[in-house]
Amino acid sequence: MNRRRFLKAGALGSLGVAGQAIASNGNLTLGLQTPTEIEGPFYPLIAQQDTDFDLTKVKGRKAKALGQHIVIHGVVIDTEDNPIEGATVDLWQANAAGRYSHPHDPNPAPVDDNFQGWAIVPSGRNGEFRFSTVFPGIYPVGGGWSRPPHIHFKVTKKGYIELTTQMYFPEQPLNKIDRLLQRKSKEEQKLMIAEKSSDKPNTFYYRIIVEKA
Ligand SMILES: [Fe+2]
Structure with missing residues (x-):
């Protein structure tokens, strides 16, 4: 900070x-702005053709990704609540079993070839973005530490400070003992945990607040 x-x-x-x-x-x-968090070791290394908003299917494959399918929607705004159009929302996450599609992920959990794992979605006219994915699995980091379900984000737009962060899910017991999330103040944690949609099942809302450069 x-x-x-x-x-x-x-x-x-x-x-x-x-x-x-x-x-x-x-x-x-x-x-306020969305707190930053480390990029972590699993930012995609290998270019893939399919980086669209639907991570539950991969171009050219019929089967859908394993796990609970969810929708994340939200907005990119500045610290004065102005929507930001045309921001690049670059996101990546583990599959439902807690495995990244990354050559250096030591987790023995299986890769899901039908899960896209990585997407690059632009924010629209009112700063809105939306993507379909699977609920990310928990994975071990070592030393008795398991990461709660989370999605990594990198948000860029000319004229704004690049934001790298991690989004968490509400009501996850591991949030309370996560060594990264628990370094943040209560107020910061609130800004990093998505909200559950009250009227739509399996839908979460996430607001990304970036600062002008
Ligand atoms: Fe991660």
């Missing part, structure tokens, strides 16, 4: 004048 971000978070935490204005405005994230 750089000094500017820290000061912003501090102002919100203490609910100073700015904080009150934010609270009455009903938008508690105004002024």
